[in-house]
Amino acid sequence: MEQYDLIVSGGGLTGCAAAIAAAREGKKVLLLEQYGFLGGAATTIFVNPFMPYTIQDEEGNQTPINTGIFSEILKQLREMGGFHKNELTFNEEYLKLILDRMMRKYGVTVLFHTFVTGTKVENGKIVSVHVANKTGSYDIGGDYFIDTTGDADLAARSGCPYHLGRENDQMCQPMTLCFRLGNVDTSKLHEIKTHIPSDNPNFKQRETAMLHGNHIDINALYKKFQDEGKIKNPREDVLMFTHMADGVVHFNSTRIIKRCPVDASDVSEAEMDAREQAYELYLFMKEHVEGFENSMLLSSAPQIGARESRMINGHYTIVQQDIIDCTKFEDSIARGAYGVDIHSPDGKGTTIHDIPVGEYYTIPYRALIPQKVSNLIVAGRCISSVHEAQAAYRVMPICCSMGEAAGLAASIALADGAEAKDVDIQKLHKLLDKYDCLY
Numbered sequence: 001m002e003q004y005d006l007i008v009s010g011g012g013l014t015g016c017a018a019a020i021a022a023a024r025e026g027k028k029v030l031l032l033e034q035y036g037f038l039g040g041a042a043t044t045i046f047v048n049p050f051m052p053y054t055i056q057d058e059e060g061n062q063t064p065i066n067t068g069i070f071s072e073i074l075k076q077l078r079e080m081g082g083f084h085k086n087e088l089t090f091n092e093e094y095l096k097l098i099l100d101r102m103m104r105k106y107g108v109t110v111l112f113h114t115f116v117t118g119t120k121v122e123n124g125k126i127v128s129v130h131v132a133n134k135t136g137s138y139d140i141g142g143d144y145f146i147d148t149t150g151d152a153d154l155a156a157r158s159g160c161p162y163h164l165g166r167e168n169d170q171m172c173q174p175m176t177l178c179f180r181l182g183n184v185d186t187s188k189l190h191e192i193k194t195h196i197p198s199d200n201p202n203f204k205q206r207e208t209a210m211l212h213g214n215h216i217d218i219n220a221l222y223k224k225f226q227d228e229g230k231i232k233n234p235r236e237d238v239l240m241f242t243h244m245a246d247g248v249v250h251f252n253s254t255r256i257i258k259r260c261p262v263d264a265s266d267v268s269e270a271e272m273d274a275r276e277q278a279y280e281l282y283l284f285m286k287e288h289v290e291g292f293e294n295s296m297l298l299s300s301a302p303q304i305g306a307r308e309s310r311m312i313n314g315h316y317t318i319v320q321q322d323i324i325d326c327t328k329f330e331d332s333i334a335r336g337a338y339g340v341d342i343h344s345p346d347g348k349g350t351t352i353h354d355i356p357v358g359e360y361y362t363i364p365y366r367a368l369i370p371q372k373v374s375n376l377i378v379a380g381r382c383i384s385s386v387h388e389a390q391a392a393y394r395v396m397p398i399c400c401s402m403g404e405a406a407g408l409a410a411s412i413a414l415a416d417g418a419e420a421k422d423v424d425i426q427k428l429h430k431l432l433d434k435y436d437c438l439y
């Protein structure tokens with residue numbers, strides 16, 4: 001059986017950062033990914049742009065708080081011309097290439113098209129993962145493991161306790177299939193750089209680049225069609241964004257509710273229902289919205305996106321108040337500046353609780369540590385928290401920062417022969433300082 005110091009399962013930004021961080025510390029690292037490319041939601045779900053990763057100082061300047069490997073990725077994207085002139089939309093094909101190159105540079109072994117199906121646990125320690133790919137179905141051994149599957153697959157397969165969604169009914173935020181329309185006359189649209197304006201000057205505005213019609217209130221017409229039963233999609237408005245390519249518009253606007261993202265039958269139904277919603281929205285735009293007369297349904301993402309699914313029951317569970325109060329934990333390993341953003345699991349509406357301008361909350365290391373196994377760290381959107389808190393830290397920059405910290409923590413644990421829960425936080429903070437990561 002092949003043997004690694006560290007096996008990272010899931011090649012999203014979280015997993016990539018975890019793998020690079022440990023490899024840079026001299027560990028023999030394997031990264032497993034079910035698709036043929038890295039990037040996770042950014043490339044498999046077409047998620048774009050990166051949600052805010054800066055905070056505003058007193059002079060109004062923006063300072064990054066998700067730094068380290070995330071900053072390196074941004075730098076490389078910029079150098080390749082991978083950002084749109086709005087500085088938000090990025091080219092996910094460049095992102096795939098950047099991540100490939102980083103894996104080679106830092107000596108991470110990558111296995112693509114490899115699905116992690118299970119683990120072998122002995123005396124409270126994972127000794128191997130079971131994978132399935134074109135080579136076959138086999139075990140790969142490791143001393144340490146990081147679960148960056150987004151769905152806590154590894155933790156669940158290893159018998160670690162977890163929970164799903166809202167406390168009262170276990171319902172998760174809706175799933176969304178992102179899609180793109182081509183041949184759009186985008187001169188008939190304009191971009192507004194704030195998504196959800198806040199009346200309160202002490203609260204940050206969400207910066208993103210939503211598109212609106214020049215001469216038509218698309219959302220009013222959409223709502224009228226919904227009321228008349230002509231639109232079945234329960235989402236309250238049309239959410240569309242600028243794309244890197246001229247004439248292409250990106251939609252994050254389908255909404256599949258009351259389906260479980262980690263139930264294979266539910267996900268299959270969700271994929272089909274979402275494709276129907278994408279087609280419904282395409283016809284609505286083409287037939288009724290100026291600029292879309294000659295549009296075509298160009299592509300949908302490789303998979304429907306889950307905002308939320310399993311979350312481990314860790315050594316600390318982050319609650320909404322920790323986000324709103326901007327709690328600074330002693331064992332903090334990452335910062336976050338994105339507020340609570342809950343797309344209603346019931347259908348209509350989005351609940352927002354922003355955090356004050358210039359403030360940030362922190363992610364405690366204990367929330368990355370599952371119960372029952374001693375050599376597993378979990379990072380990304382599936383760490384230990386309640387539904388409302390997860391709705392804040394789940395965005396890509398924060399997940400990437402968590403991944404880097406998880407990789408460094410695993411390196412320390414490997415060097416010290418320590419259980420994941422006993423990693424020396426002082427040492428971890430020193431390593432985070434070494435790599436310019438804020439915590």
Ligand SMILES: Cc1cc2nc3c(=O)[nH]c(=O)nc-3n(C[C@H](O)[C@H](O)[C@H](O)COP(=O)(O)OP(=O)(O)OC[C@H]3O[C@@H](n4cnc5c(N)ncnc54)[C@H](O)[C@@H]3O)c2cc1C
Binds near residue numbers: 015047048252380399
């Ligand atoms: C529709 C939607 C819109 C969003 N909008 C934004 C936005 O605008 N900006 C923003 O910053 N964030 C946004 N988010 C949130 C963000 O994209 C995710 O929460 C974040 O990317 C999670 O990172 P992750 O690394 O934990 O998981 P992921 O990015 O999902 O990465 C997990 C990786 O693991 C792989 N994997 C999973 N299971 C296995 C397995 N068993 N074996 C092998 N590989 C496996 C997957 O293929 C994937 O590559 C959005 C999310 C969704 C769904």
